[in-house]
Amino acid sequence: MIDLRSDTVTTPSEAMRDAARDADVGDDVYGEDPSVNELEARAADLVGTEDALYVPTGTMGNQVAARVHTERGQEVLVERESHVYKWELGGLAQHAALQVRTLDGGSRGVPTPEQVREGYVEEDAHRPGTGLLTLENTHNSKGGVAIAPEKIDAAAEAAHDLGVPVHLDGARVCNAAVARDVPVSRFTEQVDSVMFCLSKGLGAPVGSMLAGTEEFVARARRTRKLFGGGMRQAGMVAAPGLLALDNVDRLAEDHDNAQVLAEELADVDGLAVQPPETNIVLVSTESAGRSADAFLDDCEDAGVLGTQFDAHVARFCTHWDVDREDVEAAAERIRDAL
Numbered sequence: 404m405i406d407l408r409s410d411t412v413t414t415p416s417e418a419m420r421d422a423a424r425d426a427d428v429g430d431d432v433y434g435e436d437p438s439v440n441e442l443e444a445r446a447a448d449l450v451g452t453e454d455a456l457y458v459p460t461g462t463m464g465n466q467v468a469a470r471v472h473t474e475r476g477q478e479v480l481v482e483r484e485s486h487v488y489k490w491e492l493g494g495l496a497q498h499a500a501l502q503v504r505t506l507d508g509g510s511r512g513v514p515t516p517e518q519v520r521e522g523y524v525e526e527d528a529h530r531p532g533t534g535l536l537t538l539e540n541t542h543n544s545k546g547g548v549a550i551a552p553e554k555i556d557a558a559a560e561a562a563h564d565l566g567v568p569v570h571l572d573g574a575r576v577c578n579a580a581v582a583r584d585v586p587v588s589r590f591t592e593q594v595d596s597v598m599f600c601l602s603k604g605l606g607a608p609v610g611s612m613l614a615g616t617e618e619f620v621a622r623a624r625r626t627r628k629l630f631g632g633g634m635r636q637a638g639m640v641a642a643p644g645l646l647a648l649d650n651v652d653r654l655a656e657d658h659d660n661a662q663v664l665a666e667e668l669a670d671v672d673g674l675a676v677q678p679p680e681t682n683i684v685l686v687s688t689e690s691a692g693r694s695a696d697a698f699l700d701d702c703e704d705a706g707v708l709g710t711q712f713d714a715h716v717a718r719f720c721t722h723w724d725v726d727r728e729d730v731e732a733a734a735e736r737i738r739d740a741l
């Protein structure tokens with residue numbers, strides 16, 4: 404089976420397993436795990452912030468950030484197809500008591516400064532006030548598009564002019580950096596916090612990082628504890644995460660493989676393929692009048708796994724555990740199946 408459901412399906416390398424076994428550990432709730440401390444320092448360095456916090460999942464990172472930046476009952480501006488809105492169980496309402504206001508970020512999934520200004524609500528006797536803007540890069544639902552840093556800056560500056568802080572859901576921000584050929588830190592110049600996943604294309608078995616100022620991270624550390632994310636000898640999973648930080652440049656291979664997969668699938672009758680910018684390939688089955696579900700069933704029978712994104716859209720994701728031969732074989736199997 405060629406598993407293209409997600410870049411989360413990668414299994415840890417031998418080196419990561421060795422690193423886990425040999426990790427220096429301590430009780431991280433007391434701040435005494437040297438592996439976690441090193442990971443947090445190196446992650447902050449990568450994204451260009453004062454400090455960073457190791458969290459079990461990207462979801463927890465986003466939810467902790469929302470809670471820290473806001474007060475109960477405020478509004479949060481989110482892109483209407485964003486992960487934090489669509490795929491986190493309504494956590495913004497559950498964990499931070501926020502009311503969501505959605506913005507349509509168009510095909511690139513990023514709101515314009517004008518949209519941010521229009522979405523902003525000023526606090527008064529009747530209105531709750533806007534407490535946060537969240538952005539996402541790469542934008543998952545839009546097909547892993549790598550949003551230009553200038554677009555992130557512009558939306559963030561518009562929010563800041565209104566006194567609203569900005570959180571970047573950068574689960575795949577390293578993919579964006581590789582695709583745009585800029586340092587990861589270029590995307591964080593105008594935002595107040597960023598989350599990125601170690602457990603996706605970077606290949607770690609577990610974990611994400613939440614980064615920002617020292618003050619933000621100190622508050623996030625307390626909120627992580629509140630959410631049940633204070634882990635003890637977490638160096639066991641942080642040590643493989645340290646190796647994952649070395650895998651940023653390797654993401655280019657995933658992007659090249661996505662390109663090959665897209666080109667091959669574009670030749671298949673009945674499929675419309677969105678040209679990928681990173682490691683995500685969106686395939687529409689609409690013109691053939693077939694549901695994504697039925698298409699994915701056929702793919703599975705032929706030995707290829709993807710995920711359903713929409714009634715007529717399937718997603719295939721390239722990652723560390725599939726190489727060029729695998730994606731070529733996947734395209735061939737899908738072509739034969741159809």
Ligand SMILES: *Cc1c(COP(=O)(O)O)cnc(C)c1O
Nearest residue numbers: 460461462463486539543572574
């Ligand atoms: C995967 C993902 C997350 C959440 O990460 P988990 O570790 O799966 O909780 C958040 N945002 C985006 C854009 C993602 O793709």
